[in-house]
Structure formats: C-alpha cells, structure tokens
C-alpha cells in the first residue's frame with residue numbers, strides 16, 4: 001500500500017514537473033524578467049545560466065518547455081536544442097535570437113525548435129508564444145493533447161509508397177512546432193490535404209484552419225482580405241471586418257498558391273510574419289497574432305526568386321520546412337490503394353449501399369496511366385465511372401482511358417455536353433480547350449455530370465458547379481480566340497482570376513494567345 005502511494009506521489013510530481021518551464025539565459029536581469037512574467041501567468045519556472053547548467057537540470061527532471069537564449073557563455077542555445085532532439089526528449093524549445101538574425105531563427109526552427117523570439121523580447125509576444133507552446137489558448141484554456149486528436153485529413157492521406165510514408169511522417173513531425181511549412185507539388189497531388197493534416201495533428205487542431213487561395217483574390221482587395229479593415233477605411237467599408245489573419249488567430253493559415261501573390265503583397269505579408277502583428281486597413285493600432293503559416297505552391301519558388309517574381313526574404317521565411325508531395329505517376333504502386341479508398345469515400349458520399357470494385361485490367365490500366373492531374377484526376381475519373389457505369393465492377397472501358405491522351409482524362413465531363421460527346425476519345429493533335437469546345441452542343445435535357453441515374457440532383461454539388469463553370473470559361477475562351485484577358489473581361493473577371501480558375505479547373509490552354517503582358 002505504501003509503495004503504491006509512493007508511486008502515485010512520484011507520478012504526480014512528474015506531472016507537475018512536466019508542466020514546468022526552464023529558462024536559460026546568462027543575463028540575470030533578463031532571467032528575472034522572464035521568470036516573473038511567466039510566474040504571473042501561473043507557470044512553474046526554473047532558471048539556468050548556461051547550457052551545462054540547463055543540461056544538468058534536464059538530466060534530473062522533465063519540463064514541458066525550454067526557453068533558451070542563443071548566445072550563452074559556454075555553448076550556443078542550438079547545442080542545447082540539438083541535444084534535446086538527439087535524446088528524443090519531449091520538451092518544446094523556444095529560442096531567443098538577437099534582433100536581425102533571421103538565419104539563426106530559421107536554423108533553429110529547422111532543427112526542431114517550436115518557435116523563436118527576437119530580442120528585445122516583447123513580453124506580450126513572450127506570453128503568446130509560451131501559451132501556444134504550453135497548449136493554452138490566450139493563456140487560458142489548455143488545448144487537448146496532440147496525441148488525443150485524431151486527424152481526419154491524415155487518415156485520408158492514402159499511400160503506401162516510401163514517398164507518401166515520408167510525407168505522413170513529416171506531417172507528424174512538423175505538427176509539433178510553429179515552424180512555417182511550404183508544401184510543394186503539382187496540382188491535385190494533395191497539398192491542401194497535407195496542410196489540413198498538419199493542422200489537425202498539431203495542438204491547434206481545435207482552433208481555426210483558414211485556407212486562402214492567394215491566386216483567387218483580386219489584387220486591390222488583397223490587403224483588406226488578409227488584414228481586415230476598419231469601418232470607413234474606404235468607400236464601402238461600412239463596418240469593421242476581420243481579415244484571414246485575425247480569423248486564423250491561434251490556429252493555422254493555409255496560403256495556397258502563394259507563388260501567385262503579387263510582389264507588393266509579398267512585402268506586406270513578410271512584415272506581418274516578422275512582426276507577428278497585423279494592422280487592419282484604416283486602423284491605428286497593430287494587433288498581436290499567433291498564427292501558424294502553412295503555404296503551398298505548384299511552382300518552383302526558387303526559380304521564381306531567381307526571376308525576380310518572388311521575394312527571397314519571404315521565400316526564406318516560408319520555406320523553413322519543405323514538404324514535397326510527389327506526382328502520382330512517381331508512385332504508381334499507390335494507385336490501387338488510392339482508387340480503393342476513393343471509391344469507398346465516393347460511394348459513401350453518394351449514399352450507395354455498396355462500393356464498386358475495379359476489375360484487374362482496370363487496375364492495370366490505371367497503373368499505366370500518367371495522371372497529369374494527379375489524385376484529383378483519379379478521383380474525377382472514378383466519380384465519372386461510378387456515375388455512368390451500371391456495374392458493380394468498373395471495367396477499363398468505364399474509365400474512358402482507351403483513347404485519351406495524357407491530360408484529357410483530367411477533365412471531368414463538361415456538363416454542357418452529353419456523355420457521348422467524345423470528350424475522352426478526341427484526336428491527340430488537338431489541344432484540350434479546343435477539344436472541349438469541339439464537343440457537340442448541349443441538349444436541353446442533358447443529364448448533369450455526376451448525377452446518379454436514379455436522382456437528377458447532382459450527388460456532388462461542388463463538382464457539378466465546377467463543371468458548369470468550366471463550360472462557361474471554355475465558351476468565353478472560344479469566343480475570344482483563346483485570349484484569356486478578353487475572355488475574362490467578357491465574364492467580368494481579371495486575368496489573374498481567369499488564370500486561377502483555369503488552373504483550378506484543369507483547363508490547359510497552352511495554345512491561348514500569350515497575354516501575360518497584361519499582368
């Protein structure tokens with residue numbers, strides 16, 4: 001009985017220690033300032049003046065967080081960080097770097113630090129960063145433990161290839177810190193799914209995940225959309241509105257297609273990331289922020305930097321941790337697994353009682369196909385096969401692959417054409433837009449794409465609307481000799497919006513008139 005009580009007592013001491021913070025700095029005044037600030041927030045705090053002293057304490061007890069200065073009398077704070085990482089310790093680490101030494105901050109994040117602070121340390125910022133590291137929101141409510149959160153997105157991220165296993169393990173690893181992540185990959189590879197998984201695995205899981213498509217916002221609205229505005233800041237600003245940053249506060253902001261952000265906005269974004277504060281348009285005061293940034297692009301940002309289209313300093317800040325999601329053709333062995341998972345999900349979403357199977361030849365045909373539109377293309381292909389086929393087994397013919405050239409199958413059915421329009425069997429020499437346009441005119445009663453036969457309502461509204469949009473864009477392009485600027489004007493869209501929509505919908509228009517000078 002006594003032994004059990006002792007074990008219980010030890011366990012309780014362990015828990016309280018695990019909630020403590022160790023602050024390492026050789027300047028006694030600073031140490032006292034940090035200590036007092038954190039004690040006032042209700043934390044248990046211990047201090048050390050050198051790496052050696054800190055390591056001694058770490059040998060005898062556990063902490064939840066270590067805050068360490070970079071420059072210490074015996075060794076660098078990085079040494080302490082590396083030792084903790086190598087020992088597989090669970091302590092989170094916040095490093096304190098000298099003002100202007102962004103390189104130190106970035107290397108610390110790369111080495112596994114949770115976050116960093118810049119000297120002179122702003123105490124409000126210290127409280128914010130520490131509360132995030134300790135799993136508290138606004139210094140109040142402890143967030144649930146990361147391990148208790150089940151990530152739907154991570155579960156959905158199917159793939160047994162080495163590359164996908166690596167992606168999943170990186171997701172788990174980076175979710176532990178605040179480090180910005182840049183996800184790179186072709187369109188449709190699953191970049192957004194990866195970003196969601198990072199959020200859902202992190203301590204921020206219960207807080208907002210805000211996804212923003214940087215290419216979809218008109219340039220003149222970017223600042224207001226990102227940073228919010230105050231009433232009266234400009235004509236039409238009738239009330240205060242928060243921007244994406246405020247909406248994502250304490251959570252994750254996913255900046256998709258970051259490479260599409262104009263240079264002026266890149267400079268403003270960099271400032272917000274550096275200052276960790278945002279000033280809404282028309283406001284006098286800045287508000288502090290605690291936002292984790294995950295961005296994504298299909299472009300090679302290093303090339304964009306070299307070409308002067310992307311700021312190097314911003315690239316450096318965003319690319320602290322890089323995750324590359326491989327194209328589907330580079331992991332063909334994942335295709336059957338993915339197809340099975342997608343079929344199960346699609347069947348469930350469509351309310352089907354059973355999940356259609358792929359015949360062995362259909363599986364082989366899919367494995368041999370290049371999938372220029374990646375997983376999204378496979379998903380669309382299966383959705384189409386399910387909508388149009390009558391069988392419990394999907395055969396090769398149902399996939400529409402036979403005579404399709406690479407890229408053709410990427411495009412789901414044009415809702416304005418019948419399934420017999422020959423979209424999947426067009427001559428290889430024509431470009432995709434031209435082929436779409438060449439489809440016969442729409443019969444008034446054409447069955448909507450992706451509708452189940454028993455029900456004329458679309459079983460996936462989002463995709464159905466995508467199809468409608470695709471049909472309209474293609475028509476406008478045709479009417480304007482494939483000039484995207486002119487077609488956009490006809491539809492009340494800017495060139496940026498046109499380009500974004502075409503990319504999103506997979507309308508490859510290589511033969512379009514080169515109107516990039518209109519940018």
Ligand SMILES: Nc1ncnc2c1ncn2[C@@H]1O[C@H](COP(=O)(O)OP(=O)(O)OP(=O)(O)O)[C@@H](O)[C@H]1O
Pocket residue numbers: 156157158159185186187188189190191192193194256298338341375376379504
């Ligand atoms: N590994 C995967 N397992 C299961 N589904 C996936 C996987 N990767 C992508 N998907 C599915 O494919 C579709 C496209 O994924 P997602 O939108 O994340 O791609 P993306 O790379 O962000 O595309 P884009 O660059 O065009 O925005 C989604 O429906 C997603 O759920």
